[in-house]
Amino acid sequence: MPELPEVETVRRGLAPTLVGARFVRVETRQSGLRAPFPPRFAERLKGRRIEALKRRAKYLLAALDGGETLILHLGMSGSFRVEGGGESPIPTTHFPRGKNAAHDHVVFVLDNGARVVYNDPRRFGAMDLVPSEGIDERAPFDALGVEPLSKEFDAARLAALCAGSRAPIKAALIDQKRIAGLGNIYACEALWRARISPLRPAAILADARGRPTAAARALAPAIRAVLEEAVEAGGSTLRDHRQPDGELGYFQHSFAVYDREGAACPRRGCRGIIARVAQGGRSTFHCPACQK
DNA sequence: CGCATCCCCTGCCTGC
């Protein structure tokens, strides 16, 4: 479920349980997810205290004492749930409808009595344990682009990132080397808000001097706004994550185009019908009538 | 280098 707003929602949901706690025991029930777990993963985590839980792009970063960072990525279908550990249940973790315990791949047992369980049917997620020092200069973080909710992200930056690119603008937007954390859903939604066709080349965001065009000046705030609104709504909850314990994400009810093929364009005065096209093997949703 | 394609894996939905 994992674009920036969903990962941020998970971060906020897990932080009260994780930050300040120590790992008493870590159980892995698979040899790995997308990649094998690092050597002695569970043993190295045991006894470590979580000092902070941060997010970069779609990654969660648990900074531990002892100078290491636990990297967590949810892939397509990963989710966390919190069991036990006091009076405040943490319902923001979008636990899948299936609740298939066969896909509980990692259990983090904490000294505050809580257990944090990672469930991931498709096992596209990832976990790693790396030195905290210089983490931003190493893969995968060294290749990530600008955080779209940061001050550094604006029309000028967006234009510079896309200047000269002949890739379709939708593909450029979900390229993590350009904008970190934007994914398929919110790229589609932002383009609709900015009335830009996802099929146009990314280069239309910059003029001959590399400065932002009107399209960039519309799109940059649209990206920021849709992400902020989605974070505020607790992210989006769909498909296998449709019925989470605690049912928090509800931004899916605000989609203008995503997963709305054949429906009426919600823009006032627009008579368009939302279309779905394939770009780079993934579905893009847009309104051919008002996105130019 | 930039971009497109394919693959990782499982579950769900659709259409035959």
Add this chain to the structure above:
DNA sequence: TGCAGGCAGGGGATGC
């Protein structure tokens, strides 16, 4: 009802 095929929020490797 059963089954094959298509599709799914991501990201990494490969090849042109």
